[in-house]
Amino acid sequence: MFYEPEDGHGLPHNPFNAVVTPRPIGWISSRGADGSDNLAPYSFFNAVAYVPPQVMFASTSAKDDRGDTKDSVANIRETGVFAVNIVEYAMRDAMNRSSGAWSRDVDEFVDAGIEKAACRSIDCAHVAGAPAVLECRMTQIVKIEGAANFVVFGEVTGIHLRDDCMVDGMFDVTKFQPLARGGYKDYSVVRDVFSLDRPD
Numbered sequence: 001m002f003y004e005p006e007d008g009h010g011l012p013h014n015p016f017n018a019v020v021t022p023r024p025i026g027w028i029s030s031r032g033a034d035g036s037d038n039l040a041p042y043s044f045f046n047a048v049a050y051v052p053p054q055v056m057f058a059s060t061s062a063k064d065d066r067g068d069t070k071d072s073v074a075n076i077r078e079t080g081v082f083a084v085n086i087v088e089y090a091m092r093d094a095m096n097r098s099s100g101a102w103s104r105d106v107d108e109f110v111d112a113g114i115e116k117a118a119c120r121s122i123d124c125a126h127v128a129g130a131p132a133v134l135e136c137r138m139t140q141i142v143k144i145e146g147a148a149n150f151v152v153f154g155e156v157t158g159i160h161l162r163d164d165c166m167v168d169g170m171f172d173v174t175k176f177q178p179l180a181r182g183g184y185k186d187y188s189v190v191r192d193v194f195s196l197d198r199p200d
Helices: 071-079 089-097
Strands: 026-031 037-042 045-049 054-059 081-086 116-118 125-127 132-143 150-161 179-181 187-189
Touching (some): 026 125, 037 125
Antiparallel strands (some): 026 037, 026 081
16 A cells, blocks of 8 residues: 555545554643643654753644643743653553643643652652653744644753662663553553664
8 A cells, every 4th residue: 555645545544653653652741831730641752862861742733722732832832841751551541531632721630630749950740650750941842844733842951760660770661661652542561671782
């Protein structure tokens, strides 16, 4: 099969997300200028640099009460900070609950029953029980093709690692089993890892 996206795929559901998979989930917490907290998962997320450490996530739709974007990007525009909470398998239902297109006055931490904690290097909340949290200072928001498509870049200013995920000085993802996004309604979980030596 071959198709050009502008002509449509002719399938019951768009296969694009199923092709680029699995995708790590950035559970983004942000705080508006009015002090309101927001929490939402984004599967267009990844680390992009080591020194200084930097991450990105992309928001690809808009809400009527936020103009050209959603709560996360709107908050980050106002305050310039956000946190990336890493999603473990045990928190899949809470993460999914926070994915709803709720009104801007809904605090997803409260709505989904998630305990929040204060970040240390930025003025923002994070998921208290997350296996890892990356506190970030926004460096740029880039508008890309599409009416509501924005990519947010951030420099990591603080990193939380949960103690039970550390084994012999290394962060062991099998201790918490990170959740990843597939296509359609699909998710996957990392339970097995293996190592390869670089050829150089």
